[in-house]
Amino acid sequence: MNRFPLVIATIILLLSSVTMRAQSVARVHQSTNEAANGEAKAKAIAALKRLERDVIVYRSLADFQESGKLARVSLQTFQQELHEVTREVEPVITRMPASKLKIKLTNALDAFRDGAYWWRQVDQPRVVNVSALASTNISRSSADAAFLDTAPYTVAINWRQAHAYLTQAEILVK
Numbered sequence: 001m002n003r004f005p006l007v008i009a010t011i012i013l014l015l016s017s018v019t020m021r022a023q024s025v026a027r028v029h030q031s032t033n034e035a036a037n038g039e040a041k042a043k044a045i046a047a048l049k050r051l052e053r054d055v056i057v058y059r060s061l062a063d064f065q066e067s068g069k070l071a072r073v074s075l076q077t078f079q080q081e082l083h084e085v086t087r088e089v090e091p092v093i094t095r096m097p098a099s100k101l102k103i104k105l106t107n108a109l110d111a112f113r114d115g116a117y118w119w120r121q122v123d124q125p126r127v128v129n130v131s132a133l134a135s136t137n138i139s140r141s142s143a144d145a146a147f148l149d150t151a152p153y154t155v156a157i158n159w160r161q162a163h164a165y166l167t168q169a170e171i172l173v174k
Contacts, residue, residue, distance in 0.1 A: 037096075041173055044092040044105055047085045048166050051112050054078050055159040064156045071159075075116075075123045082116055085109075101172045108165035115158030122151045 055071045055078070058064040071078055089109055096102040140148075 038173075040092045040095070041101065041105075044089045045166065045169055045173060047088045048105070048108050048112070048162075048169075051078075051081060051085050052159075052163060052166060054081055055112075055115070055162075056156075057159050057163045058156050059160075061153065064153060068152070070119055070152060070155050075119055078119070079116060082112060086113075101169055104165045104169035104172060108162045108169060111158045111162035111165060115155045115162065118151050118155045118158065122148055122155075 054073045056067070056069055058067070073081070086109065089105065093102060093105055093109070096105075
């Protein structure tokens with residue numbers, strides 16, 4: 001009878017040591033995952049910052065009208081960079097749990113994509129292909145012309161939104 005409490009105490013002691021060991025291993029694993037997630041988030045923000053360096057973020061319509069430039073690079077260069085950044089950032093975003101940071105990063109990437117879309121709508125390359133001259137008889141209505149006149153500012157607004165989301169994401173990471 002005296003052995004039964006001793007056996008139970010030994011079993012409890014063994015189980016508690018195994019549990020403590022498992023918890024410490026889990027903490028090390030969790031801290032390693034957190035460090036990797038932190039690096040991934042920092043890389044995603046750095047990639048989006050590359051896009052932000054390519055564009056011009058205006059504070060107001062007057063600033064935009066004064067300059068009229070949309071970016072520091074050509075549309076083709078920006079589209080290539082956008083494609084590379086998308087390939088880097090999307091896997092990080094999809095692995096992230098639902099959070100404000102995930103939303104901000106997604107919104108920043110989407111704003112850059114939307115800006116690129118509208119930029120394509122109004123881009124007029126300086127080099128004209130001879131094969132493209134065959135059917136350039138496109139008549140535009142006054143509504144189409146007005147729409148195309150406002151599209152560059154839509155691009156500038158998208159750049160400004162991307163900048164705002166990216167700034168908010170940087171604050172959340174700190």
